Amino acid sequence: DAKTTQPTSMDCAEGRAANLPCNHSTISGNEYVYWYRQIHSQGPQYIIHGLKNNETNEMASLIITEDRKSSTLILPHATLRDTAVYYCIVRDYRGGSNYKLTFGKGTLLTVNP
């Protein structure tokens, strides 16, 4: 699986957009970009995923560059409850059952009042 690089930490003001970058320069054509987050003392929570096109759901937007070497997770209006570690994961679709998520260190996003 391709590796990802994320900033260790970021700050964001409450009510503003939070833009979390992720580099995955070795991504291959079959690999999806997934974003999860982990709020303190809780289990990881799925946010969004994409392959080539930009994606949006009720939680966030995912912008993937045309060359797919990087992506940005956007939380449009960050709240204090969005303070968490955000993980960008590149996941291989292997066409079988041998699949797993490999979590890195993630980005600690702190939303400030």
Next chain:
Amino acid sequence: DTAVSQTPKYLVTQMGNDKSIKCEQNLGHDTMYWYKQDSKKFLKIMFSYNNKELIINETVPNRFSPKSPDKAHLNLHINSLELGDSAVYFCASSRGTLTDTQYFGPGTRLTVL
């Protein structure tokens, strides 16, 4: 309704003991997982079961034995507990094993004294 539940939430035990952690999901998913998050916060997959069949077994000591009595349950039994087993253990489930997202339980904090 809790989608993925784990019991117990906290487990404190002595070295050398045998303990079990239970996991249940009511999502009707076919695949379940066990992850370990150590003190450095790295989250690593340990096992994965699909329709009660073991499909992923990472480099985990034989002292760890998962058991899946049915699709909705994946229990983790640990023999001869060691200090290094202290961690938070997360159970997760997904509908399948391909591009399906994973839903995590709240975690079980295991402390070995």
